[in-house]
Structures are given as C-alpha cells and as structure tokens.
Amino acid sequence: MATKAPIRFGAIGCGGAGTDRIMQLAKHAMGVQVVAAVDINPDRLDNLEKRLGYGVTRYTGPEDYRRMIDEAGVDAVGIFTPHLLHYDHVKYALQQKKHVLIEKPMVCGTAKAVEITRLLESTGKVGIVHYQRHYEPKFVKARELILKGAIGEVTNFYVYMAQDWAGREWRSDPALSGGGQLNDSGSHYQDILLWMTDLLPKSAEGFADCWHHDGPRQVEIDSMHHIELSNGAHGRMIIVGDILGGFQDDVRIRGTKGDLMFYGNKVLMRPHGGDIQEVPCSLPKGYPISPCDNFVKLIRGRCRQNRVPFLFGVRVALLTEAMLQSAHQKGTRILCSEVLKKAKLALKDIA
Numbered sequence: 001m002a003t004k005a006p007i008r009f010g011a012i013g014c015g016g017a018g019t020d021r022i023m024q025l026a027k028h029a030m031g032v033q034v035v036a037a038v039d040i041n042p043d044r045l046d047n048l049e050k051r052l053g054y055g056v057t058r059y060t061g062p063e064d065y066r067r068m069i070d071e072a073g074v075d076a077v078g079i080f081t082p083h084l085l086h087y088d089h090v091k092y093a094l095q096q097k098k099h100v101l102i103e104k105p106m107v108c109g110t111a112k113a114v115e116i117t118r119l120l121e122s123t124g125k126v127g128i129v130h131y132q133r134h135y136e137p138k139f140v141k142a143r144e145l146i147l148k149g150a151i152g153e154v155t156n157f158y159v160y161m162a163q164d165w166a167g168r169e170w171r172s173d174p175a176l177s178g179g180g181q182l183n184d185s186g187s188h189y190q191d192i193l194l195w196m197t198d199l200l201p202k203s204a205e206g207f208a209d210c211w212h213h214d215g216p217r218q219v220e221i222d223s224m225h226h227i228e229l230s231n232g233a234h235g236r237m238i239i240v241g242d243i244l245g246g247f248q249d250d251v252r253i254r255g256t257k258g259d260l261m262f263y264g265n266k267v268l269m270r271p272h273g274g275d276i277q278e279v280p281c282s283l284p285k286g287y288p289i290s291p292c293d294n295f296v297k298l299i300r301g302r303c304r305q306n307r308v309p310f311l312f313g314v315r316v317a318l319l320t321e322a323m324l325q326s327a328h329q330k331g332t333r334i335l336c337s338e339v340l341k342k343a344k345l346a347l348k349d350i351a
C-alpha cells in the first residue's frame, strides 16, 4: 500500500499502447494517480476513464499537451503518441522538469535524440524508454552471458522479425511514422541487438520496400540490411511487415567461443563444436518487471538502476537513421560516424 502521496501522472496519447501503460501505472502498488490525459480523439479519453473507473482532467487539442503539463500539476508524463510527435512532447515535458516515460522509438533522428538526452540529464529527472524486452528474462540472461564473455567476443549476428504490419492510420503517414516498420517494431530488434551486446552501430547498408499484401504504402514495410558494430562484428537485420499471419522472430549471436540463440522463452547456447544447451533464465532478485515498474520505483527511490536510459534510444536512433539513409540511397553503405558528423556529434556522444 502507498504510504506517500501518489505520483501525479499525465498521459499524452491514449491509444493502444498508451492505455496499456497508463493502466499498469494506475495499478502500481507504490501509488500513481492518473490526474490528466490528452488525446485528439475524445473516444480514447472516454475509454481510458472507463478503464480507470475514475475521471481525469481531459484535453483534446493537438497542442494541449502543453496546457496539460502547465495546468494539471503533474509530476510525471507518459508519451504514447505517433513517432514524429515524440520530440515536441518529450522536450516540453522535460523543459517543465517532469519525469518522463516515453514509448519507442524515443525520438526520431540522432541529433534530436541526443538533444533530448542532454536535456534530461540537465533536469536530474527520471527518463525511461519503453523497450520492454530489457525486462524479459531471456534477453536479460542473454545480455548477462554475452557481457561476461560466455560466447567470447561477438563476431556475427542474425536478427529477423516479421509481423503482418499493415501500417494502419498514422503508421503509414510519412509525416508521423518516421520510417515505417523498420522504425516501429523494428526499433525493438535494433535495440535488443545493441543492448545485449553493448556495442555501438558502425555502419548499415541495405534495402527497403513499401509493399504490403494489402497494397503499396508510403512508408517502409520490409527491409534487409547488413550492419556492422563498433567491434567489427557484422550481421544481418531483416525486418518484415508483409508476412501472412502472425508474428515471428529469430535472434542469433555468434562469438569466438560459441553461439547464443532463443527458442520461445528459452535461451540456448552452443559452444563451437559442442552440443546445444538450454540456459535457465529468470529475472535477478529485485529486477523491475517492466518499464512502468522501473519508472515508478526510480521516482520513489526504491531502485537505483534505470534499465532503459535514454542513451539506448539515442543508439537506436542512430542505427535507424543509417538504415533508412542506406535504403533511400539504393543500398549505399552509410557510416554512423558520418551521420554523427553531419549532426555535429561524435562517437563519444553516444558512448
């Protein structure tokens, strides 16, 4: 039971993801009161209030996130809006010194992602990107194994994810989507590769098309890239939006000593020349169970480690930018150092 005054929370964007995150926060044992919400679709606010079982201060204008942050007395803000709106929303929330939970992809474009991260650092507030795979036992275990050298130095990888991604509503609008499926669900797989290996992206070369079985779209649906990481490891990243039916993924990492891969929720390892072994995995004691849990506990001072700091949003923004540039330039190899240079940044800014 909460012993302190509840954290006063305001949400920007109350669609599918927003409602799910807001409900997780509202149910958190350490006390979160959802006091306000903004969505340009009033039906979404009706639904949210129904789910919460109580009313919130409602805002419905496209710029009303400012009014909500100014007027509603919130301590913390959740940003669950279309991708290219994230930058304005998070920037204003941080300028007004609010804690921020932000959906992926954090902010589109490396320069803006670094700007927001520096702004967050200047406030001393909590900022988490909602990459929920950082809380899944299999990925947590895989990162631990890779970082302690269980498969040796990472040399290669294969990352594949496919989903019937029709690009509904804003997702296929280039002015809101910021890069189609590669920037949407694909963002998780760029993140998980960079997070598990703790390496930085070095270059990307590949292609994308805009074809879904329901017809052409104006944003990237399927893509395939060859990616190089900062230690020279290289591999393939295939992000598909045009599959018939359900979700699939396959992530394999090769090191100098062996391979690591997944089967459902299992982590499998195979030393070179040896047999496949299953590695038991569960979250370490005290590990938060979700980004929402981590967010509340950090604000409450009940845990110290932020498992998805904005830095990971920056690294993904850089890789996404390189992948998109390459796809738009007929597969030219794009060096991340050049992307950084154009943004007047250097590797040290994302290290």
Ligand SMILES: NC(=O)c1ccc[n+]([C@@H]2O[C@H](COP(=O)([O-])OP(=O)(O)OC[C@H]3O[C@@H](n4cnc5c(N)ncnc54)[C@H](O)[C@@H]3O)[C@@H](O)[C@H]2O)c1
Pocket: 012, 013, 014, 015, 016, 017, 018, 038, 039, 040, 041, 044, 061, 062, 063, 065, 080, 081, 082, 083, 085, 103, 104, 105, 130, 131, 132, 169, 184
């Ligand atoms: N982590 C995950 O697994 C996951 C899953 C789904 C979505 N997401 C992310 O969540 C975010 C939202 O996606 P979604 O699926 O919930 O989309 P959605 O369309 O269901 O919800 C977006 C909401 O934002 C509202 N909106 C649009 N412009 C607005 C504005 N100016 N001010 C306030 N509200 C505005 C829309 O009316 C809509 O209700 C995206 O960043 C997406 O990538 C993450």
